[in-house]
Amino acid sequence: MRITKEYNERKNEILDAAERLFRLNGYDKCTINDILKEVSIAKGTFYHYFKSKEEVLDGIVLRYKDMVVNRANEILKIDDIRPEEKLMGAFMSMSIINQIDGDMLDDMHKIENALLHQKMLNQIVIAMAPILVKIIEEGTEKAGWNCRYPLQYMQIFLASSLSLTDEGIFELDDDSQMKVMAALISMLEKMLDVPEDSFMRLFMQNQG
Structure with a gap:
């Protein structure tokens, strides 16, 4: 049960960060690397949750x-x-x-x-x-x-x-x-x- 909670928390952190960046810079201008820096995660971690921007x-x-x-x-x-x-x-x-x-x-x-x-x-x-x-x-x-x-x-x-x-x-x-x-x-x-x-x-x- 704890694993599920951590999974959802991390996924929501990525969504929250991406939403901030999309709003501020626009979807097209925002890159996956921008999201990685915002959340302070590795690219492999990102792809564990999402396949693409x-x-x-x-x-x-x-x-x-x-x-x-x-x-x-x-x-x-x-x-x-x-x-x-x-x-x-x-x-x-x-x-x-x-x-x-x-x-x-x-x-x-x-x-x-x-x-x-x-x-x-x-x-x-x-x-x-x-x-x-x-x-x-x-x-x-x-x-x-x-x-x-x-x-x-x-x-x-x-x-x-x-x-x-x-x-x-x-x-x-x-x-x-x-x-x-x-x-x-x-x-x-x-x-x-x-x-x-x-x-x-x-x-x-x-x-x-």
């Missing part, structure tokens, strides 16, 4: 994805809330802003970190869509939702909402951001064939 990047992305998925799964387990509240809660759980300091968020949005950014969005869409489908199935059963292509609709909604609300991609003022959110929520209501403003009221309550 890209695998390190994948490990960093996996940690953020797991954080989002775990929060969404906790919401999925709640039995005493309406499907509308559950779906909105799952969407809100995807925000990682509160888990990342401002400087780090700015670094992630740098052009040299586009690959990290792209991989993170990609993995969140892939992981979250099936979770949202489960909520849609519950909403269909309990609230009469009608969604013809649940998985595909959720993939489209996630990809568009994560991109359009990402300040590193689109620089929008407060008014424009609210209009984008209103349009996205209106699109969601049409996808689920529910009455207008079914989700907008919940969104406004969460904002308040």
Whole structure:
């Protein structure tokens, strides 16, 4: 058991160091030797944990994805809330802003970190869509939702909402951001064939 703990601790040290270097210098400019110096380990030790620099990047992305998925799964387990509240809660759980300091968020949005950014969005869409489908199935059963292509609709909604609300991609003022959110929520209501403003009221309550 102790060996497993030491293995995970060392692996996380490498991921932490690589993430700092990727953010500060950009993924492309950072080398495996830079990571070795940052953690003070030999090259053989590095390759014991990771096959390549890209695998390190994948490990960093996996940690953020797991954080989002775990929060969404906790919401999925709640039995005493309406499907509308559950779906909105799952969407809100995807925000990682509160888990990342401002400087780090700015670094992630740098052009040299586009690959990290792209991989993170990609993995969140892939992981979250099936979770949202489960909520849609519950909403269909309990609230009469009608969604013809649940998985595909959720993939489209996630990809568009994560991109359009990402300040590193689109620089929008407060008014424009609210209009984008209103349009996205209106699109969601049409996808689920529910009455207008079914989700907008919940969104406004969460904002308040």
